[in-house]
Amino acid sequence: MPRKPVARDAVLDAYESLLIEVGERAATLDAVAKRAGVSKGGLLYHFPNKEALISALLERLDELAQEDIEQMKAAPDGSAAYFIRSSLWADTPMDRAFVAATRLAEVAHEETRRRFAGIQQQWLDVLAEDVGPEIAKAVSYMGDGLYFNAMFEGGQGTGDASREADVEILLGVLDRLRK
Amino acid sequence: MPRKPVARDAVLDAYESLLIEVGERAATLDAVAKRAGVSKGGLLYHFPNKEALISALLERLDELAQEDIEQMKAAPDGSAAYFIRSSLWADTPMDRAFVAATRLAEVAHEETRRRFAGIQQQWLDVLAEDVGPEIAKAVSYMGDGLYFNAMFEGGQGTGDASREADVEILLGVLDRLRK
DNA sequence: GTCTATATCTGGATAGAC
DNA sequence: GTCTATCCAGATATAGAC
Secondary structure, three states, X not given: OOOOOHHHHHHHHHHHHHHHHHOOOOOOHHHHHHHHOOOHHHHHHHOOOHHHHHHHHHHHHHHHHHHHHHHHHHXXXXXXXXXXXXXXXXXXXXXHHHHHHHHHHHOOOHHHHHHHHHHHHHHHHHHHHHHOHHHHHHHXXXXXXXXXXXXXXXXXXXXXXXXXXXXXXXHHHHHHHHO | OOOOOHHHXXXXXXXXXXXXXXXXXXXXXXXXXXXXXXXHHHHHHHOOOHHHHHHHHHHHHHHHHHHHHHHHHHOOOOHHHHHHXXXXXXXXXXXXXXXXXXXXXXXXXXXXXXXXXXXXHHHHHHHHHHHOHHHHHHHHHHHHHHHHHHHHHHOOOOOOHHHHHHHHHHHHHHHHHHO
């Protein structure tokens, strides 16, 4: 099994962090290299160009999303409740990869959008098994709304208790809909 | 009453369109000038720098948002239903200004984010009058989720009937919650 | 594998002619 | 008011030394 070099991962982590913290525009190769503690040349050895960096990020996102879907399916109180709870920023590897990728999608990166659509659809399918197709839509949109709102407010959704309260409210709404 | 020059509006329209269609990154002064049919120098006569362009866009957004809030309050079947319906991309002046501004918010433009938060809060207040604070949250998030999803999929949410069906579903869910 | 130096290009902005 | 010409900074990417 070929082990990936650590420097490569460090670069990818740095790129991800910068996308989250300062946005796509400021996540330059210079900034990424500096954050990762390598030179620009060093960075470009691992990722020949910026697209390669993006591709690697999307690969990572897909892997983490698959794991997340499994977790969701196995959630004891149902995938819908799991989904709503996980729509809160928790700084997990999945959250980080997802938000980072979102920054790219906004910049009209088509490949990124396609990936999102795929993940989205899988979520919806799992939700439909739990609560049926209609409520699945409602849950899916609520979760997305929560997610995007949290993203907007402070770069990294810095610990605001109000969103957590909102999660409780949405879980309450879900219960009402289940009946 | 001082009439604003048409060229100025043309420039602003061009900037808005480009933000929607190609994203923040590609909405350069060059591109905006070309789209508006003026030279870069001509553009910079009306807007001395890019920030001025952004400010003007946010002003426009605020004006349109205030009008929208009034419409929402006056909606015959309640503000919640109005809100859900208006979360679909309809290529209205309001939609255009909103989505364009979203592109900036993603790029971590703080002023833009503040404006969004303000509008968001006003919507929530109006919704709460209609359906109470809890359901207001649910409706708000569903609407936002719908909005962002539509935004993501094709630059301008090019006429897909499936989202319209989703609106009907969400209206149905709203009815169930109202009881 | 990683670094330095450098080439190339593009975007934002200024200066001044018309 | 609008244009052309130009400057400057910063971003991507290449070349080649170590």
